[in-house]
Amino acid sequence: MNVVPEARRSSTAAITPYQSTQPAGRDGFPQLLRSEWTKIRTVRAWVAAMIAAAVGVGLPIVALSATATDHNSIPNQPIGPGGLAVVDSFYTEHHPISADGSITARVTSLTGRVIQFQGASAPPGSSQPQPWAKAGVIIKAGTRPGSPYAAIMITPDHGVRFQYDFTGDVAGLAGSASAQSPRWVRLTRSGDTITGYDSADGAHWFTVGSVRLAGLPATAEAGIFVASPDDFISQQGYASNDGVPYQTRATAAFDHIALVGGTATAGWRATQVGGPQGPAPAGPICGPGAGPHCGKTRAIGGQASGSAGSSTRSVTLSGNGDIAPYVPIVDPIGVTYKGSVVGLIVVIALAALFITSEYRRGLVRTTFIASPRRGRVLVAKAIVIGAVTFVAGLIGAAIAFPIAEHKLVSGGWPTPIYPVRAITSGVGLQIVIGTAALLAVAAVLTLAAGALLRRSTGAIAAGVLALIFPLVLATVLPQGPAVWLLRLTPAAAFGVQQGNVHYTQVTHACLPYNNCYPLAPWPGFAVLCAWALAALGLAIYVVRRRDA
Amino acid sequence: MIARPVFPNLHRMDAMIEVSGLRKSFGPTLALDDLSFNVLAGQVTGFVGPNGAGKSTTMRVILGLDTPDAGHALVSGQPYRSLRHPMNQVGALLDAGALQPGRTGRNHLLWLARSQGLSASRVDEVIGQAGLEKAVKRKAGGYSLGMRQRLGLAAAMLGDPPVLILDEPFNGLDPEGIVWMRAHLAELAAQGRAVLVSSHLMSELQDTADHLVVIGRGQLIADTSVRELLAAASGDRVRLRTTARSEAMAVLASAGGTVAATERDTLTVQGLNAEQVIALLGRASVPFSEISAHRATLEEAYMELTRGAVDFSASAAPEVAR
Numbered sequence: 080m081n082v083v084p085e086a087r088r089s090s091t092a093a094i095t096p097y098q099s100t101q102p103a104g105r106d107g108f109p110q111l112l113r114s115e116w117t118k119i120r121t122v123r124a125w126v127a128a129m130i131a132a133a134v135g136v137g138l139p140i141v142a143l144s145a146t147a148t149d150h151n152s153i154p155n156q157p158i159g160p161g162g163l164a165v166v167d168s169f170y171t172e173h174h175p176i177s178a179d180g181s182i183t184a185r186v187t188s189l190t191g192r193v194i195q196f197q198g199a200s201a202p203p204g205s206s207q208p209q210p211w212a213k214a215g216v217i218i219k220a221g222t223r224p225g226s227p228y229a230a231i232m233i234t235p236d237h238g239v240r241f242q243y244d245f246t247g248d249v250a251g252l253a254g255s256a257s258a259q260s261p262r263w264v265r266l267t268r269s270g271d272t273i274t275g276y277d278s279a280d281g282a283h284w285f286t287v288g289s290v291r292l293a294g295l296p297a298t299a300e301a302g303i304f305v306a307s308p309d310d311f312i313s314q315q316g317y318a319s320n321d322g323v324p325y326q327t328r329a330t331a332a333f334d335h336i337a338l339v340g341g342t343a344t345a346g347w348r349a350t351q352v353g354g355p356q357g358p359a360p361a362g363p364i365c366g367p368g369a370g371p372h373c374g375k376t377r378a379i380g381g382q383a384s385g386s387a388g389s390s391t392r393s394v395t396l397s398g399n400g401d402i403a404p405y406v407p408i409v410d411p412i413g414v415t416y417k418g419s420v421v422g423l424i425v426v427i428a429l430a431a432l433f434i435t436s437e438y439r440r441g442l443v444r445t446t447f448i449a450s451p452r453r454g455r456v457l458v459a460k461a462i463v464i465g466a467v468t469f470v471a472g473l474i475g476a477a478i479a480f481p482i483a484e485h486k487l488v489s490g491g492w493p494t495p496i497y498p499v500r501a502i503t504s505g506v507g508l509q510i511v512i513g514t515a516a517l518l519a520v521a522a523v524l525t526l527a528a529g530a531l532l533r534r535s536t537g538a539i540a541a542g543v544l545a546l547i548f549p550l551v552l553a554t555v556l557p558q559g560p561a562v563w564l565l566r567l568t569p570a571a572a573f574g575v576q577q578g579n580v581h582y583t584q585v586t587h588a589c590l591p592y593n594n595c596y597p598l599a600p601w602p603g604f605a606v607l608c609a610w611a612l613a614a615l616g617l618a619i620y621v622v623r624r625r626d627a
Numbered sequence: 628m629i630a631r632p633v634f635p636n637l638h639r640m641d642a643m644i645e646v647s648g649l650r651k652s653f654g655p656t657l658a659l660d661d662l663s664f665n666v667l668a669g670q671v672t673g674f675v676g677p678n679g680a681g682k683s684t685t686m687r688v689i690l691g692l693d694t695p696d697a698g699h700a701l702v703s704g705q706p707y708r709s710l711r712h713p714m715n716q717v718g719a720l721l722d723a724g725a726l727q728p729g730r731t732g733r734n735h736l737l738w739l740a741r742s743q744g745l746s747a748s749r750v751d752e753v754i755g756q757a758g759l760e761k762a763v764k765r766k767a768g769g770y771s772l773g774m775r776q777r778l779g780l781a782a783a784m785l786g787d788p789p790v791l792i793l794d795e796p797f798n799g800l801d802p803e804g805i806v807w808m809r810a811h812l813a814e815l816a817a818q819g820r821a822v823l824v825s826s827h828l829m830s831e832l833q834d835t836a837d838h839l840v841v842i843g844r845g846q847l848i849a850d851t852s853v854r855e856l857l858a859a860a861s862g863d864r865v866r867l868r869t870t871a872r873s874e875a876m877a878v879l880a881s882a883g884g885t886v887a888a889t890e891r892d893t894l895t896v897q898g899l900n901a902e903q904v905i906a907l908l909g910r911a912s913v914p915f916s917e918i919s920a921h922r923a924t925l926e927e928a929y930m931e932l933t934r935g936a937v938d939f940s941a942s943a944a945p946e947v948a949r
Contacts, residue, residue: 094669096643097819099715099787104743106712114742121734122727441725444692445782448719449742451691451708626693 093113097198111450111459119433119463128429129471132422136475136514139418141562142285144483147411148490149497156405157353157497159245160239160293164496166308166348167245168353168400169222171217173302180340181267182301184214184333185281186233186256191307191329194399202312210236210306210509211586214331215264216254216397218273219300220292224353227292230304230402231264231275233331240584241275241288245404248584251277251287256331268340271295281335298342303394308401311588315558324588329398353400404580406587407496410594411487412510412578417594419576420547421512422475423521426468427542430522433464435535449625454619457530461615464526465519472515477502480511497578506578508602513575516604520611521546524569527614545569545610553591561591566598569610574603643668643790643821648698649688651845658684659695660845666823668789671816673826673836673853675929681845682825683721686794689823690719702790714743717782717790723798724777728768732759732778735767740785748784757781758807772799780811791822797831809835829929834868841929856928865896865904868917879904895921943946 104110119125159165176182191208215232229243231251239251239262256262263278274289307329314323437443450456480502488499500507524545529538549570553561565571574596581587581595589595596603644666659681663795666672674682687693691707702710702717710716726735732785735917736750754763757777762770770778773882776796783791795806796812812835816822826832832839839856841849866889869875875894877885884899896904901920 094667095819096668096821097789099789101715101749101787103715104712104745104786106714106743110742111743114738116742117734117738118730121731122729122731198772263823436727440727441722442727444687444690444721445725445739446742447692448690448717448721449714449739451710451713624694626687 104532105441106450108455109140110152110458111455114450115456115459115463119467125429125433129467132425132429132468132471132518134422135425136419136422136472136518136585137479138475139421140415140476140479141418141482141486142488143418143488144411144415144479146490147415147487147492149411149492158495159225159404160227162498163245164405164498165225165245166353166401166403166405167226167352168306169213169306169402170349170351170396170398170400171222171300171302171304171394172347172349172394173217173219173222173300173304174338174347174434175298175342176218176268176301177340177342178270178297179268180301180338181265182218182303182339183263183265183335183337184216184303185261185263185335186214186331186333187258187261188332189233189235189256189329190331191235193310194326194328196323196325197399202310202602205554208235208329209307209310209327209586210234211401211584212305212327212329213240213402214305214329214333215239215303216266217300217302217304217402218268218295218301220295221300222350222352227294228402229266229273229275229290229292231266231277231287233262233264235329237584239277239287241523242402242584243273243288243290243292245402246582246584247288247290249273249275249288251285251507252279254517259617263335266301268295268299268301301338302347303333303336303396305329305396305398306401307399308403308586309399310586313558313588313590315556315561315590316594326399328397328399330395332393332395334393336392336394351398359387398402401585403585404582405496406579406581406585408588408590408593410499410578411490411492411497412483412506413576413594415483416476416510416514416576416578417550419472419476419518420550422472423518423546424543424618426472426518426522427525427546428539430464430468430525431535431538431542434460435533435538438529438533439535444627453622453627457527457615457619457622461523461526464522468522469515469519473511476511476514476546480507500578506580510578511578513572513600513604517572517575520572520604520607521569524607524611524614527611527618530618531614544605546572558590562597565591565596567606569607571596571598571603573606574598575600642666644689644792644823645701645704646685646689646698646861647687647700649695649700650697651684651688651693651695658845659688659698661698661846662842662845663698664840664850665849666790666840667838668815668821669819670837671812671824671832671835672830672838672840673832674840674842674849675825675829675832676827676842678827679844680827680842682827682842683794684734684791684845685842686719686721686825689722689792690717705929712743712819714739714745714786715787716786717789717792718737718786718788719791720783720793722777722794723772723779726767726770726775726778729766731765732763732767732770732774732845735778736782736785736876738761739782743786745785754782773801773804776800776808777802777945780808780898789820791820793822793824795825795827797826797828799905805831829926830924833925839929853925853936857925864921865899865901866917866919866921867894867896867904867908867915868892869894869908869913869915871913871915874911874913875908875915878907878913882907 156164157167191212193205206275213232217228217230219228220226227244231241233256233257238253241249263281264275267274272291275287276284277287278284307327309324309326312323447453484499525542527537528541532538546569549564549568550573553564577600642665647663649659649662676682688695740750759777762774812822836850836853879886879896885897887895889895
């Protein structure tokens, strides 16, 4: 339909369209970022919210740290290399070794069971060895608990491991040891360097790992050993949160024990490291009520003769304990950082309003007229709100960190079990940067929800529902659903606020109630990132198609 | 100085906005029904229709905010959403109330300018042109509607665009503001810009618009120049005040006039000019106290134009809540 009358064409055709003399602008992504930054900094209430977010992160952390006092008496824990609190308790038959030598043994069986527990019935699997029970050969600076060592060992569930100085852990051959499928293990010492090997047949050897041990004396101790860590029945329910420990004991059969480079002066000795010295009395298997170092039975004895050489004698050792870092159950600094949810609520509200206030007033049309590429607008908004909340969170979390550590020490939390960490330490950076990053990505998630829902109440509810609701639920629900909540929901990211370092090779009671997360800190954070990215992607998809 | 881009693919050299076959419905309501028109450079095009006729929807489609079900709208020959630095090409004022109440007027203009890489000095220029130097330092939440309209026009002018799209810019203006806005729009058109101004009141566009696009219930009713419309509508009508209404009606009707009683003692006569009416009444000795030749207003022309085409008063579509 031609609706333009003929007369009009002739009367107006002479007009030349207006041409501006003003320089043309640029509408690239940096301009968009600057525009969104201008938006957020020019609303006084929002600037106040940024400050409130920083205060809301920092102040509750300080307040919580000041009120957290430790009423438990924790026995003095041995101190390992680097000041680390460690568990160093195992049964060994050992012999001095010179600067160059080796120790080899074959393990033909590794069994174990629960030996002491509270309550009427034994924990499930009580006739099975503890998954991280260990039997193998060790070279250690001495028998003092906490002294440097390297060891290669068989475990029931985790194959052969080469471990050193409590935190080092390298996997070797898979499978446990049995008469049909024995495992050979060997450590060689060359000065300070210890190398671990394993073999299935004693003929073909594989290098598992090698480590240089600082502080290894010219004459160290080499031996065979057995340990079996305490285990836990972790209980978390509607009314109770508990990790009930119980003792386990492992028994291993060794033969083909070969020591090279043994010093002539001393012979083989049996030692309960981390307990009374000397061979333990042979006796019945420990039961309820037995002492802490029960179960050190030497079934087949006999001192190895000579300073070097191999023996076909068969030795069966039993023992409990562990050689590992000490991981406390409670996490005072991590729990203290849960105070940052006050700041998180402010951040969720700010992120929601940053976009829903535009929808509420129709301002979003002005935005999309100025920048018709709507996906880029949402990305720019996400970057700006993410950056702003990251900085606010970082300021709050960083200022609070040294204060909180100081307050916890005055509150009676003993070092080095609860080490006073610098903000620049691995855990310090993880908690402080992690908290700020959590706020930033939570803001992006809420922003995306705001773009989808276009209502501030809905967006704020979405942010709270995604992050804070599962966090609260996880501390009151039974352990099963609680753990799944912290695996799947964005609240998995609160794992960055774990002050205790969790090692895969250390058995510990991991309860959400005690700020222990099923996922490691950064993988947990990645769960939140995945949610935020998915939500932002959906928001971009919807906003581009929807009428503005 | 960066040269303006040239738009080679225009159907007409000066058609800055082309609307072609637009159709859009919101649920069961057909908001736009095969709507087509052009907006030319160098004139103010009034976009007229009652509330709910589809004016705002059309403007949102032109500005790439709403997607039509059929048809297309081009600005400078391109779909709006593919324009580079759009504020240099189109200035728009859709809803003067769309402001963050806690942000000052100047900062509102500033974030808009930043999105296009425009300078803060340009912001101050448009503030000066709109006469808002004092107001822009205050939070926008306290602005009167008239101030918001001026701020909105200032925002539209940031990129010094050749095309302006203004939705109901006269709303809420005081008489002084209306005079200012009219003069401003006329000046913008005189500079060669295409100015599309919507209104639900034809009277607001009197003496302002050069061209009119009239729509009702999403359909085009008229696309005509103001001069043509007035010429067509202002047939010789005469207003007559007389106490002898029935006699006058009889005399004038028998002489071939179309007579309507408009008030208690007033008649409107069509088909006869004032001299003929005076002669006829004098010959028949019918008394009258006042006679005036009536010049049609744009409003009346509009009513006449739309009478029968669309019954606005009875069945105007409800304003689409967006």
